[in-house]
Amino acid sequence: MYHKIIEQCASAVERIETWMDKAELHATAKRFDAEVLMEWRLAPDMGQFVFQIQSACDYLKGIAVRFTGQQPPTYGNTGDNIADMRERIRKTVAFVRGLTENQLADAIQRKVTVSWIPEAISGEDYLISVVVPNVYFHVSMAYAILRQGGVDVGKRDFLGAIYPNPQ
Numbered sequence: 408m409y410h411k412i413i414e415q416c417a418s419a420v421e422r423i424e425t426w427m428d429k430a431e432l433h434a435t436a437k438r439f440d441a442e443v444l445m446e447w448r449l450a451p452d453m454g455q456f457v458f459q460i461q462s463a464c465d466y467l468k469g470i471a472v473r474f475t476g477q478q479p480p481t482y483g484n485t486g487d488n489i490a491d492m493r494e495r496i497r498k499t500v501a502f503v504r505g506l507t508e509n510q511l512a513d514a515i516q517r518k519v520t521v522s523w524i525p526e527a528i529s530g531e532d533y534l535i536s537v538v539v540p541n542v543y544f545h546v547s548m549a550y551a552i553l554r555q556g557g558v559d560v561g562k563r564d565f566l567g568a569i570y571p572n573p574q
Contacts, residue, residue: 409474409511409514409515409531409534410506410507410508410511412534412535412539413467413470413471413503413506413511413534414504416466416467416470416503416538416539416542416543417467417499417500417503417504418567419463419542419543419546419567420463420464420467420496420499420500420542420546421496421500422546422564422565422567423460423463423496423546423549423550424493424496424497425564426549426550426553426558426560426564427444427489427492427493429553429558429559429560429564430444430553430556430558431444431489432559433556433557433558433559437557441489442488442489444456444489444553444556445457445487445488445489445492447552447553447555447556448552449548449551449552449555453548454548455487455552456549456552456553457487457492459545459546459548459549459552460492460495460496460545460549461492461495462541462545463541463542463545463546463549464495464496464499466537466538466541466542466545467499467500467503467538467542468480468499468502468503469521469538470503470533470534470538471502471503471505471506473517473519473530473533474506474510474511474514474517474530475506475510475511477502479502480498480499480501480502482494482495482498514530514531514534515529515530515531516529516530517529517530518530519532519533521533521537524537547565550564550565
């Protein structure tokens, strides 16, 4: 069960890249440098688009690290440009998709600690109460930032494929 939830979060993060494709097309059509997109935000006290991507990736990879003890992926250039964010998305999603159901089998019994929660919580609580809402919050904010900026993204772009592709 947890494997499917984590896969859903990975798919949500992965979709940001397709939105970035549309955002770059938007920038070209409107004749501005697409790198400016990384600085967009909805409110002055809110994290920029780049921050939303970084945060969604960090929460997603956090589940793999805390549930399996593996070392997280490293990112080459940790800049805040489109190419670096694409690399971050790809590496994070590949890392998480590399988990097997067996690696997650004992996840609910693990105790997880995070710096901003005063006591250890169960793996299940960490996944359901920390990772899922935070991944979706940051993915949603990334979507909203682009949408507010005029990028042609809609609900289908946010949801992605509803049914698995037959293979």
